[in-house]
Amino acid sequence: MSKHAYPAWAGRPTLGVRIAKGIALAVIVSLVLFPMWAVVATSLADPQEIINNGGWVIWPERLSVQAYSEILDGGIVTRALLVSAGITTAGTALSLVCTIGLAYALSRPRLYGGKPILLLVLFTFLFPPGMVPLFLVVSELGLFDQYAALVLPFLINVFNLVVMRGFFQSIPEELLEAARLDGAGEFAMLRRIVLPLSKAVVAVVGLFYAVAYWNRFFEAIIYFNDQTKWPIGTVLRQYVTGGAALAEGEAGASSPQSVQMAVVVLATLPIVCVYPFLQRYFAKGVLTGALKA
Amino acid sequence: MVTTRVRETRSTPRGPVTAPPARAGRWQRLRADRILLLLLLPGLLYFLVFHYGALFGNVLAFQDYVPFLGVRDSEWVGLAHFERMFTDPLFWSAVTNTVLIAVLQLAFFFPAPLALALLLHSIAGDTLRKFVQSVVYLPHFLSWVIVIALFQHMLGGAGVINGWLADLGVGGISIIGNPDAYKPLVVAQVIWKECGWATIIFLAALSQVDEQMYEAAALDGASWWRRLWHVTLPAIRPVIILLLVLRLGEFLSIGFEQFFLQRQSVGAEAGEVLDTFVYYTGFASGDFGYAAAVGLFKGVIGIALIYTANKVAHRFGEQGVYKS
Numbered sequence: 001m002s003k004h005a006y007p008a009w010a011g012r013p014t015l016g017v018r019i020a021k022g023i024a025l026a027v028i029v030s031l032v033l034f035p036m037w038a039v040v041a042t043s044l045a046d047p048q049e050i051i052n053n054g055g056w057v058i059w060p061e062r063l064s065v066q067a068y069s070e071i072l073d074g075g076i077v078t079r080a081l082l083v084s085a086g087i088t089t090a091g092t093a094l095s096l097v098c099t100i101g102l103a104y105a106l107s108r109p110r111l112y113g114g115k116p117i118l119l120l121v122l123f124t125f126l127f128p129p130g131m132v133p134l135f136l137v138v139s140e141l142g143l144f145d146q147y148a149a150l151v152l153p154f155l156i157n158v159f160n161l162v163v164m165r166g167f168f169q170s171i172p173e174e175l176l177e178a179a180r181l182d183g184a185g186e187f188a189m190l191r192r193i194v195l196p197l198s199k200a201v202v203a204v205v206g207l208f209y210a211v212a213y214w215n216r217f218f219e220a221i222i223y224f225n226d227q228t229k230w231p232i233g234t235v236l237r238q239y240v241t242g243g244a245a246l247a248e249g250e251a252g253a254s255s256p257q258s259v260q261m262a263v264v265v266l267a268t269l270p271i272v273c274v275y276p277f278l279q280r281y282f283a284k285g286v287l288t289g290a291l292k293a
Numbered sequence: 294m295v296t297t298r299v300r301e302t303r304s305t306p307r308g309p310v311t312a313p314p315a316r317a318g319r320w321q322r323l324r325a326d327r328i329l330l331l332l333l334l335p336g337l338l339y340f341l342v343f344h345y346g347a348l349f350g351n352v353l354a355f356q357d358y359v360p361f362l363g364v365r366d367s368e369w370v371g372l373a374h375f376e377r378m379f380t381d382p383l384f385w386s387a388v389t390n391t392v393l394i395a396v397l398q399l400a401f402f403f404p405a406p407l408a409l410a411l412l413l414h415s416i417a418g419d420t421l422r423k424f425v426q427s428v429v430y431l432p433h434f435l436s437w438v439i440v441i442a443l444f445q446h447m448l449g450g451a452g453v454i455n456g457w458l459a460d461l462g463v464g465g466i467s468i469i470g471n472p473d474a475y476k477p478l479v480v481a482q483v484i485w486k487e488c489g490w491a492t493i494i495f496l497a498a499l500s501q502v503d504e505q506m507y508e509a510a511a512l513d514g515a516s517w518w519r520r521l522w523h524v525t526l527p528a529i530r531p532v533i534i535l536l537l538v539l540r541l542g543e544f545l546s547i548g549f550e551q552f553f554l555q556r557q558s559v560g561a562e563a564g565e566v567l568d569t570f571v572y573y574t575g576f577a578s579g580d581f582g583y584a585a586a587v588g589l590f591k592g593v594i595g596i597a598l599i600y601t602a603n604k605v606a607h608r609f610g611e612q613g614v615y616k617s
Contacts, residue, residue: 112325130588137343237438
């Protein structure tokens with residue numbers, strides 16, 4: 001904290017105030033980070049140490065990757081991670097294509113039927129589909145036990161659509177006009193002018209979709225009879241919050257606690273890995289700009 | 294909603310070269326826009342099938358739906374499900390739990406991000422502020438399964454906190470799986486997960502407050518509290534009211550996954566909320582018609598709440614979510 005950073009009118013806060021703020025911030029940061037640390041530490045601890053300590057470890061005396069090697073050995077968790085990775089990749093790509101298409105078309109003034117379509121889309125924000133009616137639609141489409149059941153019902157998020165459409169509208173009309181004079185069609189304009197200018201918003205919306213697909217777990221419970229198709233979130237729910245034992249005798253000699261925590265870590269890791277990228281785009285104000293709108 | 298207004302105020306000086314004259318025939322306009330219409334088709338289909346198709350699926354609420362017979366052949370029962378709802382003690386227990394948790398969320402979860410935003414805004418060090426922001430935003434991106442696993446690890450019977458208490462020779466605390474502690478627990482969880490994220494909007498609003506107002510207030514000898522009360526809060530009032538309206542509109546939607554994951558650990562009496570009631574009635578007991586009726590009831594109340602809250606916002610001279 002440098003002295004000159006305080007505005008002159010506010011003056012420099014007293015030492016007591018600054019200490020109080022420092023303590024408050026330290027408490028807030030540790031409330032967020034400490035549980036994550038405890039989980040990582042437990043997942044890396046020696047099984048015997050966890051048992052001796054009563055189920056958790058904060059500072060492992062000896063690091064052990066036994067829990068990880070066990071669950072990554074081609075069993076349920078490995079398969080679930082692959083399923084989740086596949087759903088996330090395919091779903092994000094499909095969501096982006098559909099969102100960009102709809103957002104771009106609706107961002108053009110004077111589109112034939114643009115206004116009613118926009119209202120049609122925005123109205124769904126007020127009345128999200130209920131759980132049972134949506135289930136009926138998915139079952140009528142014959143999507144049981146199909147990975148599409150985890151993607152198609154969530155293809156477009158209205159908030160993401162509005163953010164993207166707002167961004168497309170902020171692109172100066174003159175740029176598009178010039179391309180149009182050069183004989184470019186709508187598709188060429190989208191590809192050569194609009195998308196290159198919208199990299200940041202496409203990236204952030206794509207990351208939002210990816211995180212949502214990765215985190216989805218409930219739908220697999222109602223749509224999938226075949227448990228081998230479960231994504232990681234559903235498996236995690238079964239093992240950790242549901243308290244079910246690892247099937248196929250996978251737990252072996254390892255403490256279930258370290259294995260459980262290792263599953264939590266593996267389910268969290270991809271999110272933490274993309275998080276810095278999400279952060280970078282917040283900094284560009286893509287979202288705050290849209291939220292203010 | 295908001296963006297439509299922005300659109301209308303924009304006008305292009307010249308019409309696009311290829312755009313047809315305004316009075317062109319329907320087919321000419323369709324032809325001119327065919328590529329754009331093709332681009333929006335997949336997205337439009339999605340909304341028609343999964344949102345409007347599902348809206349149509351609400352007919353289940355008026356049927357004695359049997360999956361084997363399908364919508365076409367299931368028996369129509371009129372408003373029987375709704376009549377049953379009003380005399381069903383389990384339904385009212387779910388309503389009570391939902392409202393209690395929603396009130397607790399409003400009292401504790403709503404002001405928390407504002408307090409955090411004020412604290413973050415008052416930090417002069419840029420690096421420190423960015424670091425704290427990065428940390429508190431993170432839980433928003435974790436799934437509820439992970440959040441609940443973390444809470445169990447910390448607060449559970451064999452969790453870290455209870456271990457420490459045992460080391461100190463103090464008796465353990467029972468939080469996870471304790472029906473009496475359930476409501477404060479779920480509110481604490483939502484604060485832990487979403488508080489940081491919710492500060493983004495407040496921070497954006499705070500950065501818009503006119504510096505000169507603070508300067509003038511400080512010159513007049515206004516204390517920190519008076520500046521907060523007379524400058525900061527009035528300046529960000531529209532944002533607070535907007536968020537409050539949105540929150541009230543979703544009053545009965547306190548989230549499904551969080552409650553679905555923990556309902557079993559505390560039992561139905563303490564843990565059942567409207568969304569889990571729909572799930573357990575429909576999917577666990579197979580009573581789809583009744584479950585759809587409860588879901589429809591919740592949706593209709595939700596729209597009525599948004600409408601009312603918006604009316605109130607207009608009465609206060611604020612913009613609310615939408616105009617008119």
